[in-house]
Amino acid sequence: MSRVWIYLFSALCALVLTGVHQVEGMEMFTPSELEAVNGTDVWLKCTFKSTHPLSEERVSVSWSFQPLGNTAGESFFHYQQRAYLPTAGIFKDHAVWSGDIMKGDASITLKNVQFRFNGTYSCQVRNPPDIHGFVGEISLRVVEKVSFSEIGILAIAVGGSIGVVLLILIIYIVVRVFRRQEDDMAVDMENYKSKDQVL
Template sequence: MSRIWIYLFSALCALVLSGVYQVKGVEVLTSSELEAVNGTNVRLKCTFKSTHPLSEEKTSVSWSFQPLRKTTAEMIFHYQESAYPPTKGLFKDHAVWSGDVMNGDGSITLQDVQFNFNGTYSCQVRNPPDIQGFASEISLRVVQKVSFSEIGILAIAVGGSIGIILLILIVYIIVRVFRRYDNDMGVEMEDHRSKDQMLCERTSDK
């Protein structure tokens, strides 16, 4: 009798383990940091991949927001078949759907961003039987004006240096061309003078 129970227990464990093994997480990707100018619109891009076919009925996207210096997050947007934007709170009339579930896009757009939108935004996707274990996060920084990164400053400096070098080279070529033209004109005028002088001498000899 004990052997029967052992066999049943082993079979049950095998079924459970096989089921757990087949359930895989949805791969969710976002940029880690994003900067936006106060009063403009910014798109929080979130793309995802699933091992199972996507569908409007089953696939869902949820966005949450965690303000700076706070440890708790609040749900601000949900999509499943249709968009469910916030009806109250900080993001009312600011968060709109801009994704396409069937193409693996769960993005939203924040309109007229404010300074109190600074914080961490989490994108979570579910597509049963795939489950999402970890949400992908974006750290948004709202600024008065766009600041240039060190790479951007370096690119501007290099581009400016190349532009100055090209300008000097163009001026040098133009000067050389004009000098050559002046020299050719001088030689041609000297030839004309020599010919005129020779004609005068021949005329006087006659």
């Protein structure tokens, strides 16, 4: 009988501790996928909710990067009271702080993205004692710039389509106007003939 009580007590403790862990969990919100054109800037949005009051002194933010085809990730950005920008590596002069801790925003911006920036970005926020929770992950895909010739072809195709539609519309309106004038002239002739016959 005592063993049953011990098992019940252990199960109850486990449930209570699990509930505390969930209550004190940090909630993270990030888009799962982003696409950016090579050479442009991209905003890596990461927002969070904490069960404890936010404070610039306590809250810390870490961003890490895992390149495509690589299992190991590397931390490249840190924020606590101020932004610690990367001083070396591929993100030097590319990563800037775009967040606002007091508004639950831990976002950064990558300037002038390159193809080597393809991979998964992880955002982690801590607000002691609220340090448990999910890590926000964003899969970034950097794509080729649209060349001038492709833009020109697209402009010609769109412009040509609009031109054809306008031409058809103008022809339709002109034909309708001429038919109306012919009908009016025919009515006038009939009226003129009728007057002649009466006279």
